[in-house]
Amino acid sequence: MAHNAEVMLLDRSHLGVLAYSFATRHPDAIPYGKSLDYYLRHIAPVLPADMRTVILQVGVEDSLRRRGGHPAHPRWQQWYDPALLERMDLFYREHAPELCPRPPLIIETSRLDHDAVVTTVATELAASGVGLPSHVTTSDSHPMIDDAFAIPYNATGGAAVLGDPVTSAFTYRGGQMQMFQLAGLHRVGDHTVPWNPLKPDVFAEADS
Incomplete structure (x- = not known):
């Protein structure tokens, strides 16, 4: 860990x-x-x-x-x-x-x-000498679902499975990430899968 x-x-x-x-x-x-x-x-x-x-x-x-x-x-x-x-x-x-x-x-x-x-x-x-990440929202409204994640978000189950967005899309480990209330989606090239925090250097299986 x-x-x-x-x-x-x-x-x-x-x-x-x-x-x-x-x-x-x-x-x-x-x-x-x-x-x-x-x-x-x-x-x-x-x-x-x-x-x-x-x-x-x-x-x-x-x-x-x-x-x-x-x-x-x-x-x-x-x-x-x-x-x-x-x-x-x-x-x-x-x-x-x-x-x-x-x-x-x-x-x-x-x-x-x-x-x-x-x-x-x-x-x-x-x-402690640190600051809040700039991509984290601090407003009352949720960020929009990034166009790159709209289709896999809905295919994965939408809000019922992932929850509403809590960040905009941001650069992460060679691709893009967008975090939601209950999970996150990670995209590299044309490949988008649910992010697995237990295996941050590899893609999670699509059904995990």
């Missing part, structure tokens, strides 16, 4: 997996104890000792309001369960700080607008 980036912006990280495992009551979910054991054995030992985590929190009611109150796709229904969101909030506040190499900065965003959140995060990063 290599870390060669100054800033990693993640919506689905090891903490996100642990939060979901802690909060979910889905019968097919991996038990939290098993997830935590895997994290302690395989992930925590290789995290940089000086890594600083910034966690953006939002209250359950504000979270639901920001997302329209109901899911756009049936498969997202569980993410609109207030009880699940409450348990995830509990995880990030009471358990996540003990699982980070350094105490995380937890920002309550419910009463902050986008600019205030970005300013707070940027100030924290600047103290």
